Amino acid sequence: MTADGLARSATPASLAIPATGVGLARLLADGVPVAGDRCAVRRAWPADLADPARGYVLELQASDGRVLGARLCGNELEIVADDPVLPEITGLVADGWRVLAHRAGKRAVLRRDERGSFRKLATPKATRRAVARADAVERLLERAPGVPRPPARTAVDPDAGSIDLAPAPGRSLRSVLADGPAEADGVLPAEVGRRLGETLAALATVEPARSADLDALPRHTLADEAATLDRWVGAACALAPVGRPAAERLRAEADDLIGALRRAPETPSVLGHRDLHDGQILVSADTGLTILDWDTAAWTDPCLDLANLLAHLDLLVTLTPSAAAATRAATSAMVAAVAAGGHPAASHPDRLDLLRRGAALRIHAVHAFRRRPRAPGTT
Structure with a gap:
């Protein structure tokens, strides 16, 4: 061609x-x-x-x-x-599916049309792992009244490496806060924040009904989080176009945070999403919240999800200053609801701050490999 x-x-x-x-x-x-x-x-x-x-x-x-x-x-x-690792993608595109994301050789997400179902493609091994993890998450969330369920799986073919998901209503939290006015569709930032805080507090109370549920999800400790930060910062310094002075500053800051994470004592783990950010949360006035992509769910530190979400909201304000007021309203309401719900993070502000700073640095390293919008007024 x-x-x-x-x-x-x-x-x-x-x-x-x-x-x-x-x-x-x-x-x-x-x-x-x-x-x-x-x-x-x-x-x-x-x-x-x-x-x-x-x-x-x-x-x-x-x-x-x-x-x-x-x-x-x-x-x-x-x-x-024509991705040999994801061979189904070629036929799906020919049948009218639209590619929404494609990491060649690893995974892809497609949608049939603007209202149709989504299909996630990966290797058979990764798909079986994702299905087992999704099964565990669904069993655990049954024990957490009020916590939003992930979109329903409508078809699964592990041998083909595909999972079909029903569409979920609403806009992303990022859109609600950045694109407003949120009031136009009945979604108020403070109300969204309150719902999020209550959801996080409820997740922290989930306990496995049986040992199989405990074993079905991996454990992600602070040492694991330190290793993840180390890996991404190392990649950004060695492989991303950040420049030597910036790489040296990034490495020095990361080493301090990695040391602090490794020295911090472990606490009892809770059910965590592990990739919770403003693009993973859908908001609807009618149905409330939907949290997407539980593929990295694990038993993890109680402060991790909240810290990761707060770090992403900090980034949203940096990239979209017009979202500052709505983001502050949502964040304040979320933190208040977390405290009112007895979430462990409310009693460990230093730990939350450490993980928030670690998440911010990891996000910075990841974004070194992403398109950077030009600053206003530049060409």
Whole structure:
């Protein structure tokens, strides 16, 4: 298929594009020219944290909204449409499904239409692991009245590596806080914050009904959190276009936080989402909250989810100053509800602050591999 065909086709074949002299920093800032279109680089990941020579996996977005997986290695950029690890993606696109996310060689998310179901694709091994974890989460949430359930699974095919999910109503918390006025659809930031705080407090009370439930989810300790931070900061310093002075500052700050996390005493674990942020929470005036993507659920520190969410809300205000007032209202109400519900984080403000700072630094490292919007007034 020609490059022009790539621009027109709903099922483009893989295409290699010379990228001589173009590094990741340039691609993140300027995008990728593909068949007369300029695709934005939404996200990037090191192909191998231990081997910089293997390059990067990219997720591109065309001007018409289509998402394309890609790889950058040396002087060659490859658009990955026919993903051998996720072979089902090609047929689904041909049948009219729209790719929403694609990390080539690892996972993808598609949707049939604007109101239809979602399909998550991964390797069979990863899919079986996700299904087992989802089963455990659903059993545990049955013991937590008032905690929102994840979207229903409507079909599962572990051998094909696919999970279908029913659509969930509402807008993301990020949209509610940033795009307002939230009052237009009956969703008030303070009310959303209160619901979130009550949800987090209820999650902290969930106990396994049997030992199998306890064993069905992994444990994620503060030492594990320190290792995660270390891994991402190491990747950002070695592989992301952050520059040497910035990398040295990032490494020094991370070392202090990693040491503090490793020295902090462990506390009894609670059921945690582990990736709770403002894009994972859907808000609806009619149905309340829906929390998406429990794929990383674990028994973890009581402060971890709240700290991660607060760090993401801090980032939202930094990137979207107009969201500051709504975010403050939601955050204040959430923290008050957490305290009123007896959540352990309310009694350990220093621990919450440590995890919040660690989450903020990890997010900073992750975002070193993502498209950075130009500042207002720049060209």
